[in-house]
Amino acid sequence: MKFVGYILMSLGFICSALVAVVDKEMVNWGFFIPAMAVGVAGVVILRVTIKKHKKGAGKVGADIQNIEKSLTNIVRNMTTFSRDKENINVYDIHGKIDELFIDDIETFLEARESIIHQYDMQSYADLMNHFAAGERYLNRSWSASADGYVDESNASVEKSLEQFAIAQDHFIKLKSGSLERQQGV
Numbered sequence: 001m002k003f004v005g006y007i008l009m010s011l012g013f014i015c016s017a018l019v020a021v022v023d024k025e026m027v028n029w030g031f032f033i034p035a036m037a038v039g040v041a042g043v044v045i046l047r048v049t050i051k052k053h054k055k056g057a058g059k060v061g062a063d064i065q066n067i068e069k070s071l072t073n074i075v076r077n078m079t080t081f082s083r084d085k086e087n088i089n090v091y092d093i094h095g096k097i098d099e100l101f102i103d104d105i106e107t108f109l110e111a112r113e114s115i116i117h118q119y120d121m122q123s124y125a126d127l128m129n130h131f132a133a134g135e136r137y138l139n140r141s142w143s144a145s146a147d148g149y150v151d152e153s154n155a156s157v158e159k160s161l162e163q164f165a166i167a168q169d170h171f172i173k174l175k176s177g178s179l180e181r182q183q184g185v
Contacts, residue, residue: 005045012039063114068175070108071168074101074134078161085154093145093153097138105135119174127170134163 015035020027077100088096108131115124137160144153 001045001049005042005049007042008045009039009042012036012042015039060114060117063111064118064175066107066111067115068171070104070111071131071164071171073104074108074164075161075168077101077104078134078157078164082157082161085157090145090148090150090153093157094142097142097145101138115174123170123174127167127174130163130167130170134160134167137163 012035016032016039019031019035022028081096081100085093112124112128112131115127137156141153141156141160144150144156
């Protein structure tokens with residue numbers, strides 16, 4: 001779109017300048033105004049495109065920070081939750097899961113596509129593979145808790161923690177750039 005904006009702006013202003021100098025005595029407004037309008041349209045397209053680009057770059061950066069914060073909170077809360085799970089009534093586990101994890105999981109999921117923009121599709125797929133597995137195990141723990149299966153609920157918490165920790169480690173490597181070096185990119 002930026003290219004189109006530049007073309008329209010250039011053509012519009014060049015044509016309007018030519019129309020203005022063709023006749024020294026009188027400007028042909030029937031040609032001048034449309035040519036100027038094309039030039040102004042090009043300027044508008046340029047401004048909108050540049051504004052979107054700046055906003056998009058800022059959004060990606062903010063999303064990456066949200067992803068990092070969410071993963072940190074999830075792993076920290078999972079570690080504490082895993083350590084204390086034996087002391088929680090099995091029927092209270094699903095309520096505790098809702099209380100501790102829903103907000104951070106939603107924040108992560110809203111921002112996750114920025115991983116593609118910041119890194120690449122393969123990095124996104126690798127990270128989401130572990131994040132989704134962690135989320136599935138957490139959901140499994142929630143269901144087992146609601147049904148009163150304490151052993152299944154606790155085992156799923158452990159598996160969930162493992163997957164979220166791998167996702168966090170993968171993200172840390174992405175941010176530091178060491179993942180690309182490991183893959184030989």
